Amino acid sequence: MSGAEAFAEEEVAAPAPPSLAATLLRDPVTVVSCLFVLLVALAAIFAPFLVPYDPLAQSVLSANQPPSWQHWVGTDKFGRDILSRIIEGARTSALLGVSAPILAGISGTLLGVAAGYFGGWTDRIIGRFIDLLLAFPALLLGILIAAALGPGFFQLTATLTIAFAPRFARIARASSLSIREEPFVDAALLAGVSHWRIILRHVVPNIIGPVIVILTLEVASAIRLEAALSFIGLGTQPPEPSWGNIIRDGLDNMFGSAWPVISAGFAITATTLAINLIGDRIRDVLDPDTRE
């Protein structure tokens, strides 16, 4: 590259916008939220080394204890340490919270792009299916799947993936529909560029912003939905702890101790709140039109 060319390029280039991360880290609420989510993530990853007690170990002698120095948030009716169970439960939440939205994001985007880009009958069938799934409450879908396959981790992943995919599909579809109409797409096709390349170069960059926003918010939805399904007894099965089934166990033993319910529910609420705050902030940055 000659000196003149370099100079011209420098003049044309707009001042780089501050990166997403930099903008986010300037907001104290977002920083605190990020730190909290990080804490939960670390707890989930290192659970086996962090738990003060075996989350499944029962001890009749120490049942239904209030919080103390030995048991920071007390024990349940079997004398199991609640804190250990909540930390162990974070693993399920984190695993599903990460895997389900990603699986849904990939499958939903593929479906949406296929519908919007190729149109016709593909679009009509996929479109109807997306509409139906968007209207169908996720919890009901979870009940249907648990009724057909029994409860379990695989079923939870399937439920969450199917429930979340339509939102990605809708955005991907709308975006590829409009791109498809652009004259440059026809020009590129005539020039021999493949459909895949057009999708990768022009459709995907267009939807990456909204997809990141939905992805973030769905992490919270996944954690909540897992908790709800485990709460009604169709998700993670006891004795394996999950934030939802700790609350269920605790409700059965309400006269014994309210601490399991209060603390597990607090874990769900605080984690959801933190992720929602981060998601809202990302949306404000990536999509300023919709900011409040």
Add this chain to the structure above:
Amino acid sequence: MRMARTIALRVLDAVPTVLLVLTLVFFALRVLPGDPARVALGEFATPEQIAALHAKMGLDGPLAWQYLTFLRDVATLRFGTSFVSSEPVGAMLAQNLPYTIDLTVLATLFGVVMGLPLGVASARRRGGPVDFGARLFALLGYAIPDFYLGALLLIWLALDTGLFPISGGGEGAWDRFYHLILPAFTLGVIKAAFLSRLTRGALLETLGRDFVRTARAKGAREPRVVYRHALRNALLPVSNGLALSLLSTLSGAVAIELIFNRPGIGTMLVEAVSTRDYPVVQAGLVVFSLFVVAVNLLADLLNGVIDPRIRAAS
């Protein structure tokens, strides 16, 4: 007359959706790997036992025949008999459904009565203390799971202070209402959080529009500007959101009924899933799904009432 035609067309349009949902429920319980009879009888059941149960469940005929029988059962609202209690499933539905409808209706009422005014107040004094409080309330309402809020209210208002009953559906009109308040309030608070945020956003958007400035310039008083001009135009997203939240209330009712130990479709469905009572599971899922379709249909029609342009377009 045109209105009737529009409604008829929309109802007709919902028919394929209903069929699709029914088909999904039917095939999910039959075609997915996981034989209900095997699940019900356990791993060590003999082939004869499984065949016998298949016959009892109506799972032995050709799939197409089973499908037609299923559609007939739905159309006649009979749904066969429960495996567990041997009761006709239609009667179980008739017994449980009113409780779930009560809960959903009162929860929606609570949500609208708390959420709409809060959203309006919040938008009118943007950035003020009311707005700050409302946004904080919305954030918390979005984050807290309905069943956790229900459990907290149960611990606090029913167990500790004894102001409300702990469980059951109640006998007689007044007692039933008394048993309904706390569960409905739980779902209503969550709904209010959602609606207040939605109303605030929609109203802020319309308050900035030209016709609002025109109304003010003409000398219209502030309440008239807000309620007559701005809010009316903000209602469309709010009614859409209300329909959406009606569905989450309905699914929230499942957990809430469990917490407050209430009779209802949710309790019935979850119990049936855990006891593998397939006719009941099927009926519960069908009823819930029909609700989903009906609510969406209602929302569409309501949009036509609120915004005549939509009516004209369809």
